[in-house]
Amino acid sequence: MKRGGLPRMIVSRLLQLPLILLVIYTITFMLVWIIPGNPLEKPEGRRPPAEIVDAMQARYNLDDPVVFYGDYLSGVSGLDWVLGDREGPVIDFGPSLRHENWTVNEILAAQLPVSILLGLSAVALACLIGIGAGVLGAVRPGSLLDLGSLLLALVGISLPAFVIGTVLLVVFAVHLGWFPVGGWGEPGHVMLPALALSLPFAAYIARLTRSGMLEELQSDHVRTARAKGMPEYTVVLKHALKNALLPVLSYLGPATAAAMTGSFVVEKVFAVPGVGTHFVDAVLGKDITMILAVVLVYSALLVLLNLCVDILYRWIDPRIEPSGISA
Amino acid sequence: MDGAMLRLLLPALLFLTTMLVVARCDDHGDRSDLVIVGGGEVFTLDPQRMSYLRDMRMGGALYEGLVRLDLDNGDFNPAAAWKWDVSSDELTWVFYLRPESRWSDGSPVTAHDFAWSWLRLLAPDTAADYSNLFFMIKGSRDFWDWRQTQLEEASGGNEGIDGPALWTEAEDHFRKSVGIDVLDDYTLRLQLEHPVPWLLDLLAFAPASPVHRPTVEGWPMEGVSTDVGWHRLDPPPWSSRRFVDFNAKTGRLQQDHRWARPGRLVGNGPYILDAWRYKRDMRLKRSPTWRDPDGVQNNTITTLTIEDPNTAVLAYESGSVDWIHGVNVDYRADLVELARSGKRDDVHIIPAFATDFFSFNCRPELPGGDLNPFADALVRRAFARSVDRSVIVDNVTRLHEPAIATLVPPGSIPGYVSPAGLQHDPDQARADLSEAGWIDRDGDGMLESLDGTPFPVISLLYTTNTPRYKRIALALREQWERVLGVEVELVGRDTKFYKNDLREGDFMIARGAWYGDFGDPTTFLELFRSTDGNNDRGFVDERVDRALDAAAMEGDPRVRMSMLSELERYLFEEQVPMIPICQIVDVHMYDPGSIEGITHHPRQVQSLWNIRRTDRQEVMARGTAP
Numbered sequence: 001m002k003r004g005g006l007p008r009m010i011v012s013r014l015l016q017l018p019l020i021l022l023v024i025y026t027i028t029f030m031l032v033w034i035i036p037g038n039p040l041e042k043p044e045g046r047r048p049p050a051e052i053v054d055a056m057q058a059r060y061n062l063d064d065p066v067v068f069y070g071d072y073l074s075g076v077s078g079l080d081w082v083l084g085d086r087e088g089p090v091i092d093f094g095p096s097l098r099h100e101n102w103t104v105n106e107i108l109a110a111q112l113p114v115s116i117l118l119g120l121s122a123v124a125l126a127c128l129i130g131i132g133a134g135v136l137g138a139v140r141p142g143s144l145l146d147l148g149s150l151l152l153a154l155v156g157i158s159l160p161a162f163v164i165g166t167v168l169l170v171v172f173a174v175h176l177g178w179f180p181v182g183g184w185g186e187p188g189h190v191m192l193p194a195l196a197l198s199l200p201f202a203a204y205i206a207r208l209t210r211s212g213m214l215e216e217l218q219s220d221h222v223r224t225a226r227a228k229g230m231p232e233y234t235v236v237l238k239h240a241l242k243n244a245l246l247p248v249l250s251y252l253g254p255a256t257a258a259a260m261t262g263s264f265v266v267e268k269v270f271a272v273p274g275v276g277t278h279f280v281d282a283v284l285g286k287d288i289t290m291i292l293a294v295v296l297v298y299s300a301l302l303v304l305l306n307l308c309v310d311i312l313y314r315w316i317d318p319r320i321e322p323s324g325i326s327a
Numbered sequence: 328m329d330g331a332m333l334r335l336l337l338p339a340l341l342f343l344t345t346m347l348v349v350a351r352c353d354d355h356g357d358r359s360d361l362v363i364v365g366g367g368e369v370f371t372l373d374p375q376r377m378s379y380l381r382d383m384r385m386g387g388a389l390y391e392g393l394v395r396l397d398l399d400n401g402d403f404n405p406a407a408a409w410k411w412d413v414s415s416d417e418l419t420w421v422f423y424l425r426p427e428s429r430w431s432d433g434s435p436v437t438a439h440d441f442a443w444s445w446l447r448l449l450a451p452d453t454a455a456d457y458s459n460l461f462f463m464i465k466g467s468r469d470f471w472d473w474r475q476t477q478l479e480e481a482s483g484g485n486e487g488i489d490g491p492a493l494w495t496e497a498e499d500h501f502r503k504s505v506g507i508d509v510l511d512d513y514t515l516r517l518q519l520e521h522p523v524p525w526l527l528d529l530l531a532f533a534p535a536s537p538v539h540r541p542t543v544e545g546w547p548m549e550g551v552s553t554d555v556g557w558h559r560l561d562p563p564p565w566s567s568r569r570f571v572d573f574n575a576k577t578g579r580l581q582q583d584h585r586w587a588r589p590g591r592l593v594g595n596g597p598y599i600l601d602a603w604r605y606k607r608d609m610r611l612k613r614s615p616t617w618r619d620p621d622g623v624q625n626n627t628i629t630t631l632t633i634e635d636p637n638t639a640v641l642a643y644e645s646g647s648v649d650w651i652h653g654v655n656v657d658y659r660a661d662l663v664e665l666a667r668s669g670k671r672d673d674v675h676i677i678p679a680f681a682t683d684f685f686s687f688n689c690r691p692e693l694p695g696g697d698l699n700p701f702a703d704a705l706v707r708r709a710f711a712r713s714v715d716r717s718v719i720v721d722n723v724t725r726l727h728e729p730a731i732a733t734l735v736p737p738g739s740i741p742g743y744v745s746p747a748g749l750q751h752d753p754d755q756a757r758a759d760l761s762e763a764g765w766i767d768r769d770g771d772g773m774l775e776s777l778d779g780t781p782f783p784v785i786s787l788l789y790t791t792n793t794p795r796y797k798r799i800a801l802a803l804r805e806q807w808e809r810v811l812g813v814e815v816e817l818v819g820r821d822t823k824f825y826k827n828d829l830r831e832g833d834f835m836i837a838r839g840a841w842y843g844d845f846g847d848p849t850t851f852l853e854l855f856r857s858t859d860g861n862n863d864r865g866f867v868d869e870r871v872d873r874a875l876d877a878a879a880m881e882g883d884p885r886v887r888m889s890m891l892s893e894l895e896r897y898l899f900e901e902q903v904p905m906i907p908i909c910q911i912v913d914v915h916m917y918d919p920g921s922i923e924g925i926t927h928h929p930r931q932v933q934s935l936w937n938i939r940r941t942d943r944q945e946v947m948a949r950g951t952a953p
Contacts, residue, residue, distance in 0.1 A: 037823040042370075042456075046378060047830075047860050051475055052454045058577050099605070101371055101584045107605050128340070166637060174645050181642040182633060184607065271633040271642070273607040284823070 006314060013307050018077075020303060021296055025073065028295045032288050033065050039097035039286040060097060062288075072292065093293035098285045104293045108275065112297070114184060115267075115274035119260030121194040123252065126201035126259075131241075131248065133202070134209025138217065138244075139236060149206050156203030165196040165269035182271030193270040197263050201255050205248050212244030219243075246313070253309035257302045261294070358647075359610060360625035361922075361938055364639045365652030368606050368632050372587035373543075374536040375448045378456035380842070380931065381630075381652075386533030388611055388628070388935045389594040393422050393441070393515075396531040398928035401741050401846070403527040407436060407537070407595065408515075417522035417882070418465075424513040429616040430539050432553050432593045438515040439558040440537040440595075442507050447543075448534060449505065450497065451475055452580040457534045459860075460844065463526075465506030465518040473500060481578050490573025491565050494580050512556065524884050525847040531932075532845060539593040543586050545569025597623045597936040606632045611935070624924065624939035643916050649940070650917040650925065652933075657794075659914055660725035667727070673918045676726070680929040681842040681911040682734050682851070685787075685803065687835075689904050690865035694833050698783055701835060705763035707903040710836075711749045712756035713810035714803065720909050723802045724795060728909035733899045734841065734851045736910040739929045743848050743888050746896035749903065753810045760811055767812070774812060784814045788828060788837035791819040796838050799908065829863045839863065840911060846930065848891045849875070855898055866904040870897070 040056045041047075048056075054063070061068040074080040075092040086092065093104035129152070137149035172192060173181040179188045216222060217240050225239045226232075267276040275294060282290035366381040374386045393408040408422040428436040447453045449467045451474055462468040474497050481488050501507075506518030519526070529535060541548050541557045545568050551560065565572070570583040586592065592600045597619075598611035611628045613620075631648065633639040636655040642648045654662065654674075666674035687701040687710070700706045716730035731737060732748025765774040765782050774782035787804060789796040797819055804815040820828065828834050841861075843850040853859055856875055857867040874894040881887040898904065910929075917925060924938035 036827060041826065042378065043822050043826075044379070046456050048454060048456060049860060052451060055451070055574075055577055055579055056454055059574055059579070059581060099368070099370065100376070101373075101587055102605055103585075110605055110607075169638065169641050174641055177645065180647060181645045182635075182638045183631065183642075183647070268635045269638055271631070271635065271638050273604070273632075277606070277634070284821070286823070 006311070009310065010307065013303070017300065017303055021299060024299045025076070025292065025296060026069075028292055029065075029069055029072075029288075032283075032286070032291050033068075035283070035286045037286045038062070039288060043285075060095070062097075068288075072289070076292070076296065093296075094289035096287060096290055098282070098287040098290070104289050107278075107290070108293060108297065111273055111275045111278075114272060115276060116260045118190065118193055118197065118267075118272060118274060119256065119258075121190055122197035122259045123201060123256050125194055125198035126205055126255070127248075127252075129198065129202040130205025131209050131245070133206040135213060135236065135241065137206070137210045138213030141214065146210075149210065153203035153206045156199035156201075156206075159199075161196055161200075161263060161265040162269055164199060165193070165266055168192045168196055169269070182269075184271075184273050189270075189272070193266050193272050196270070197259060197266045201259060204251065204255075208247045208251060209241075209244060212247055213240055216240040216244045249312055250309055253305045254302065257298065257305045260301060261298045357627075359627040359629035360940060361628045361935070362647065362649045363628065363630045363652060364633050364642065364648050364650070365630065367634065369603075369609060369630070371584065372592060372600070372603075373582070373584055374533050374538060375444065375453050375455045376584075377533050383533035384652075384933050384935065385609070385611075385630070386536055387596065387932065388598045389592065389596045389600060390533070390536035390538070391594075391596045392532070392536045393424075393530045394527050395934075396528060396846075396930070396932060398926050398930055398932060403531060406531075407441075418519050420517040420519070420526065421510070422515045422517070424515065425618060426513050428595060428618050430553075430593050430595050431599045431614050431616050432539070432542075433616060434539075434553040435512075435556050436537065436595045437512045437556045437558060438509040439512070439556060440539065441515050442509050443540050444537040445507055445535070446498065446501050447538070449501070450580070451478075452494075453582065455534060457532070457844070460529060460532075461535070463520050463523045465520050466504040467506075470497075470501055470505050473497075473504075478578050482576065488573075488575070488578035490575075490578045490580065493578050494573070512558075521879055522882055524887065525845050525849075528845040528847065537595060539595075542591060542593040543582070544571045545583075545586060598628065601627070606634075608632065623936040625936070628935055640916070649922055650915065650938075652913070652915055654914040654916055655793075662916075663726050663914060672920075673916055675915040675917070675919075675925075675927065677913050677915055677927050677931065678729055678736065678739075678929050679842065679911045679913050679931060680736060680739055681840060682731065682736060682907050683728075683799075683838070683840050683909055683911055684734065684905045684907045686829075686837050686839045686864045686905045687903070688832060688837070688865060689867070690832055693835065694831065698780065699835070700763075700765070700783060700785075703763050704902050705759050706765070708749060708901075709756045709759035709763065709811060710807060711903045711906045712752045712759065713806050714906055714908070715751045715806055716908055717751075718806070719799055719802050723798050724909075726912055726914075728912045730909050731907050733895055734854070734905070734907050735843075735848045735895060736929060739843070740846055740848055742884070744892050746892060746899060748899040748907065756810055772812065782813055783835075784816050786816045786818050786835045788818045788820065788825060788834040790822050790825045790838060792822050800838070832863075832865050837863070839905065842911075843930075848888070848895065849878070852891060852894060852898070855904060864904045866902070868902060871902075 038053070038057070040053070040060070040062070057063045061071055072094055075086070075094055078090040080086045081090050081092070089105050093108065096102050096104050096107060133149035133152050137146040140146060169181055169192065173179045179192050180186065183189055222235060222240050225235045261275060261279070264276045264280045266272070267274045278290050278294045282294065366379070369382050369385055370379055371377055371382055372385060372389065374390055377383050377386050391406045393406060394403045395406040397404050407424055407428055409425045411420060411422045413420050424436065424438055426435070430436055445461070448455050448461060449458055449464070449470060451471055458471065477493060477497065481493055508516040510516050546557070546563050547567055570586045572581055573579065574581050589600045589602050594614070597614055597617045599614045600609070601612040602608065602610040609630045613623050613626050617623065633642060639648065639651050640654065640656055643651050656662070662671070662674045663676055665671040666676060687707050688699060689701060690699060691702050693699045720726065720728045720730050729736070732750060733745050735743065735745055737745035760774070764776050767773060768775045768779070785807070787800050789800040791797065800817050804817060807813055807815050829837060841851060841854060853875065854861055855866055855868070855871050856862065857872055871894065874890065878887050878890045878894070881890060899907070913931065915925070921940055922938060923941055926933060
């Protein structure tokens with residue numbers, strides 16, 4: 001295999017990124033534009049006169065899709081900043097159409113770190129729970145431990161987050177008083193939502209780990225290791241687990257992206273001020289700038305995280321040919 | 328767990344610990360004296376742009392208009408103005424401002440502040456929701472139209488629009504033609520088109536609050552003394568005003584709302600903005616410059632944004648929230664039951680200044696030219712008489728709202744006597760429908776008109792954002808089908824589509840609600856003016872328009888009230904463009920033993936500075952003391 005493959009892969013993937021984002025931007029823009037409704041219209045209350053509605057539409061370029069597309073693209077790509085047409089941040093996601101007091105940049109700057117923190121905590125928790133349960137299940141298939149891990153997986157996958165979240169809140173926050181009920185700003189605020197968010201991921205990881213482990217434990221190199229008289233835990237954790245984790249690793253890329261962009265339900269139940277709510281609210285309210293911003297950020301995250309996973313893959317198993325370049 | 332396992336999990340554990348430490352750094356500080364959850368994220372802190380109750384609650388805390396409404400006795404208390412005079416024809420009002428009043432940056436509050444803020448309120452550029460409420464100020468409607476025409480003419484030309492020059496011209500025009508005059512720094516004269524008995528109510532309304540021009544426009548104020556008002560300074564060139572500019576296409580003045588931020592926002596109210604984090608919280612703290620420091624009962628107030636109603640109640644139960652303004656959980660009716668049976672004293676049912684109703688489409692025909700049976704008032708009356716409101720409020724919503732048959736909630740406006748409206752009367756309902764010509768002529772159980780056209784299937788439009796309106800719609804369908812023998816089809820739509828249907832008149836019967844803005848029946852009844860922007864029903868009746876005009880010109884308040892009462896009788900006993908169902912109620916949660924000063928008045932203008940925490944034992948001890 002070629003030694004220079006890794007840097008080349010990274011560079012080519014990074015070069016692809018803007019192109020991918022441009023395609024996503026264009027498709028999303030077209031879909032968003034045809035949603036009915038006017039983002040500047042308030043859901044309740046009085047109706048402004050028609051000429052005011054027109055003027056407000058003109059102010060935000062909502063009267064002309066071509067102008068809006070070009071304007072937003074040059075702001076979001078930083079082109080107008082490079083050309084010196086605009087001051088301020090390099091990448092400008094524009095004003096929020098639903099919340100005139102804020103720009104999308106400000107909203108994302110405040111909320112993205114929250115979601116990333118929560119998402120990473122959830123993924124870490126999911127790995128802890130999922131890999132632990134998967135290994136325990138695989139070591140003694142059919143035992144109570146295995147059943148327990150199966151149960152966890154079932155609960156994690158089938159119970160919706162608003163049920164798990166509410167149960168966690170009622171038990172640990174209201175009755176036991178160990179954690180605050182929702183909000184953000186203290187360490188205690190992270191624990192319950194991270195747990196609720198992690199369970200579906202943990203369940204999936206547990207199943208991936210278990211099946212990977214079962215397969216590995218039957219393999220030749222494990223049999224050899226056992227024959228050499230290695231202690232069982234070394235066999236399990238060193239020889240079997242390392243290979244069994246490969247499918248988990250490839251799952252971690254999209255899982256981390258999904259967890260970091262937040263869960264609408266978990267964030268709502270725990271009153272966590274993250275970006276998750278925008279994936280639903282922005283679409284319902286036709287907040288075009290917000291939708292485009294979250295879609296672009298999410299796509300960029302997904303591409304970059306998949307790249308990280310591919311790098312990790314190569315680190316764990318150098319035989320694997322990096323995807324994205326032809327041999 | 329053995330060593331190798333630990334080694335593997337160690338990174339994850341370390342990572343979690345780091346996360347917890349990082350989260351710690353995001354902490355906010357001490358708990359406020361009062362923690363409120365209420366009604367979602369504040370939309371704006373720009374008073375002229377406000378239209379939501381939750382925004383106005385904040386507006387009343389950060390700014391102060393000329394007068395304040397005292398809900399307990401319906402009086403108007405001096406606020407930014409310490410006294411006022413009215414001419415005998417009630418057309419000229421002169422307000423005297425307190426020379427000692429200060430903005431939170433220390434500069435004096437002057438009559439210029441009010442004149443400039445009302446220019447914002449009345450200029451179409453601001454897109455204020457409530458401009459037209461203030462069109463009774465002399466010349467203001469003409470000014471609005473003049474500015475629209477000016478902008479349209481300018482944007483029709485080929486050369487570029489000179490926004491600043493047009494605006495300067497508009498300012499001049501406003502000064503000359505609109506009845507708002509600064510007599511001296513602390514005296515303001517207001518001239519009206521016609522007597523307005525509810526003028527003080529409007530002046531107490533958040534959109535009439537003053538804003539601080541250098542702050543709103545973003546003047547460079549470094550090194551400028553705040554001892555004098557901005558009106559004594561030369562306005563900086565437009566290019567150096569940070570928060571306003573002009574639209575290149577339309578020439579309109581555009582506002583950047585980033586002036587309304589902690590550290591920037593300058594107000595003249597009892598509080599200043601300490602922190603505002605999007606969809607998290609807003610924190611107010613006592614203003615050091617407010618005129619009446621003893622009148623503020625708490626030092627800090629936090630409003631939390633908790634979007635999930637369940638979580639809000641759990642947060643209240645755990646003690647981290649003092650007051651939920653508008654409980655909206657699925658089990659709200661059960662909470663109300665507990666309160667009614669005396670098992671909980673911290674659940675409060677407060678009727679709002681608002682009515683839930685169902686609108687008829689009164690246009691001669693439906694879009695597409697279909698027959699509209701509700702163009703006929705007799706049919707509308709038949710449908711209204713078939714509605715048994717007590718079933719709806721007791722068994723369907725289970726909130727036991729006051730069932731009402733008029734739009735103005737009875738008893739909410741002093742001096743106004745509500746008419747009875749149409750009550751539940753199935754027999755009369757069937758008779759009305761027959762009189763309208765809808766009779767089962769061929770004995771097939773369906774109604775037909777004289778020429779044999781069958782009674783159309785009625786579509787009933789409701790919104791799906793809460794289950795409340797689906798339940799009410801189901802009950803109405805059952806009642807109409809049973810009493811009148813008509814067929815009703817339910818159409819549930821998302822708010823966005825629903826609003827679109829309303830605007831296009833594409834419905835037969837549709838749900839609606841209206842919140843009154845000021846303490847006068849016209850805040851509800853103007854809805855029936857044929858030209859009103861919110862006349863979703865397409866209801867046109869010259870007699871109503873004439874009656875509204877006549878009442879506006881009537882000088883004697885008592886005669887005026889009886890004219891409006893007669894108008895409402897005509898509307899709700901003869902024309903019936905809509906079927907009122909009930910007064911809307913809000914459910915609040917707070918412990919009456921530890922919180923004092925929350926008003927239960929339907930207007931629900933909460934004076935946050937009047938609310939204070941008391942120790943429960945202390946109150947009980949006081950209660951039992953001789």
